[in-house]
Amino acid sequence: MKKADVLDLIKYHFEDNKLEFKNQAIKIARxxxxxxxxxxxQYIMGMMTQVNRFSPQDTTLENNLVQVKLDSKPLPLPTPILDDIKGIINAVNHNIGINKFLFVGSPGTGKTESAKQVARLLNRGLLIVDFSNLIDSKLGQTNKNLTKLFKEINELPLLERxxxxxxxIDAIALDRINQNDVREMGRVTSTFLRKMDTLNPEVVLIATTNLFANFDKALIRRFDAVIDFDRYSDDDKVEVAKIILNNYLKQFKDVKKDIRLFKKIIKSAKKIPNPGDLRNIIRVSLAFSDPNDPNDYLKRLMKNMHNGRIPSISNLYxxxxxxREIETLTGISKSTVSRELGDQKYE
Structure with a gap:
């Protein structure tokens, strides 16, 4: 480290130039x-993390690397996907150069959350790149942004952490031939391909996409493994919903836990939503529920699964x-329900 580096650091501090102060501190750590x-x-980088080393308020390149907070919340996944996640952990620990992974699948299937879990299980920090901030109205500037981004990643101190x-990454990774955007966007994708080839071999990289069908085939080849997250059966989704419910019920003491009815409600949907949407539906149903009615969240859940309406008694049956379950969901007495159904007996 040179004396000038220390002097510059002090100068940026007194000038209240947070961006240059941050960049200079990173340079010294490097x-x-x-x-x-x-x-x-590591100590310097730790201090920079505590003061928002990658601050989302900045408008410069460093804005595109955001340190993600990790947690230990349960992440229920189907066995095939879970096995692939375990495989990623093994591959990174083997340290033989299998370290670039592409997560593909519909929105809400757990791609981003799985990346967080991989980081947690490997005891690493997770730095997320928001590509929407890299795209500039001047596409030549987008290429420059990409070049700077990869330089920053490759020179990141303590990269192994x-x-x-x-x-x-769909915005810059769609097929260069078939996309309907201007020709320049193909050049942006080409720049991205070249920069992927210059990536430091120590970088462990995960990318996610919702549009795999339109993904540039040359870029797919840059990844060591593609993990398909569209492998949930309806039974998988029901089990995921149950785990989500049990986790949220810890915060609600005045609701009745009826897993049998809960699972029937989830199964009754014409198309069971993906886990991300299920999480939101369950959370909102509980949050909006009447604390004086322990079954109100189940009624709200049924409405949310059926476009805001509870199906008719005959359809429920x-x-x-x-x-009994129809009475719980509709508020109509069992005797009235039974009469409407004709010769049906009480449960």
Whole structure:
């Protein structure tokens, strides 16, 4: 480290130039790391993290690397996907260069949350790249932004302590031939391809996309493995919903836990939503429920699963709901329900 680096750091501090102060601190940490003092470099980077090292308020390139807060909330996944996640953990730990992974699938299937879990299980920080901030109205500037981004990633101090997440990279990774955008966007994708080839081999990278069918085939080949998240059966989704409910019920003491009825409600949907949407539906149903009615969240859940309306008594019965369950969902007494159904008996 040079004396000028320290002087510049002090100058930026007194000028209240937060961006240059941050960049200078990172440069100093990088110098220490390159000279073998990784412990001091880690200490500096730790302090920068505490003061929003990648601040979302900035409008410059560093704005595109955001450190993600990790948590230990349950992430229920179907067995095939879970096995692939375990495989990623193994591949990174084997350290043989299998370290670039593409997560594909519909919105709400758990791609981003799975990346967080991978980082947590590997005891690494997760730095997410928001590609929407890289796209500039001047496409030549977009190419420059990409070049700077990859330079920053490759020179990141203590690189082995991070995972880089390219979340929703569709904006620059669509097929260069078939996309309907201007020809320049194809050049942006080409730049991205070239920069992927220059990526530091120590970088562990995860990318996600909702539009795999339109994904540039050349870019797919840059990844070591493609993980398909569209592998949920209806039974998988029901089990995921149950786990989500049980997690949220810890915060609600005045509701009745009726897993059997809950699962019937989820199964009754014409198309069971993906886990991300299920989480929102369940959370809102509980949050909006009447604290004086322990079954109100189930009624709201039924409405939310059926476009805001509870199906008719006859339709509920045809879908396997008992007279007691119909009473719970509609508020209509069992005797009235039974009469409307004709010769049906009480449960």
């Amino acid at each position: 110098d220490f790391d390159n000279n073998g003092d990784s412990q001091l470099a 991070y995972i880089i997440l390219f979340d929703e 045809k879908n396997g709901f008992t007279v």
